[in-house]
Amino acid sequence: MQLLITTSYDPQTEQLELAAHVTEKLQELSGLAEPVRIVSRRQFSIPQLRKRYGSQDVLLVSRERLEYYHDQQPVMFFHPSTAAIRVKRLMNGEPDTLMQLSAVMPGDRILDCTAGLGSDAIVYSFALAGNGEVTALESKALPYLLLSEGLKSYRSEIPGMDEAMRRIRVRQTDHYNYLKSLPDKSFDVVYFDPMFRRPIRESSSIGAIRDLADPRAVTPDAIAEAVRAARRCVILKEHRGSKEFDRLGFCEIHRSTTKIAYGVIRL
Incomplete structure (x- = not known):
């Protein structure tokens, strides 16, 4: 239509x-x-x-x-969503599970292969505080446009957060093709947060973008390319009961008190 x-x-x-x-x-x-x-x-x-x-x-x-x-879906627009809460916690000295698993340090290069509306990319960028870089990939045209324009124009009241959003490099491309084009060990961390195979229905922010997002599952070939392109680790976010971790070869699993979990491949 x-x-x-x-x-x-x-x-x-x-x-x-x-x-x-x-x-x-x-x-x-x-x-x-x-x-x-x-x-x-x-x-x-x-x-x-x-x-x-x-x-x-x-x-x-x-x-x-x-x-x-x-259609009849709630209106969708760019918003940092949970990134705002997580950034505030980082400012208060509280830990962030994804940042800890990534072992983020100054100078890191981070690749977010499935950016969506960029919540995790924003937290990565804030944690690096301008010493490093975050590249966010989004394959679908409309989410890419909402993300790229939103990161340029959104105004928050959180010190340092606007600057963190402006620093993110956004590219509209398929993550597998992009990974294949990279030299070995191009990024310190390669991160995947695809549409969950088993949706969390309570998540309104994800529900709004689900109809627009790339529905394809991450492939073993994409993980193999990610392992080749990463220096420190490859991380996959999924539903805590997901079978994707086993299918894609993630043996180190961290399940949170919420419904999500992270799988990590250490290099």
Whole structure:
């Protein structure tokens, strides 16, 4: 179904320019001839636009952010989500399980192969405090756009968090193809947080992106390339009861008090 792109009421010049940029970028990334259509908002509500143009998918360029309306799902937009809570805990000297398992240290290069909306990439970037780099990969065009634009424009009230978001390098690409292109030991940590094979239904932030995200499971070949490209470790986040750890060769498993677990391959 065609995606409509529009603005908030009475758009300013910056919104119109961003709407045009987003339209061009989505056409370029999706590889389709006419996957999107930019339309004037005038005084139409989102439901009225949907009815007028026969489309359930609308990307709204508001004054604050990009908002994606899909079918009857809750509106989706970039937000640091749990990263904000985790960053505050790091500031208070509290441990973060993923950062501990990664043994993050100054100068590290981190590769997040399945970025989604970037929560873990933000925590990695904050932990490095500008001494190192985080590269985040997202294969799907719309999540990539929400993430890349959100990281550039989101404003938080947490000291150092905005700077951490701006430092993340985002690329729209398939993680397996990207890993294959890397020289040996290119990154200190290679991280995977794919769509869980067994969803956690209570997670509203994940539920909003599930229909847009790449549904494919991580392959053994991708893990093999990750092991080759990593210097310290490869980490997989999954449901604590997932069989993916065994299938993909993760023997070191750390189960939290929540419903998630981390598998680690040490190198």
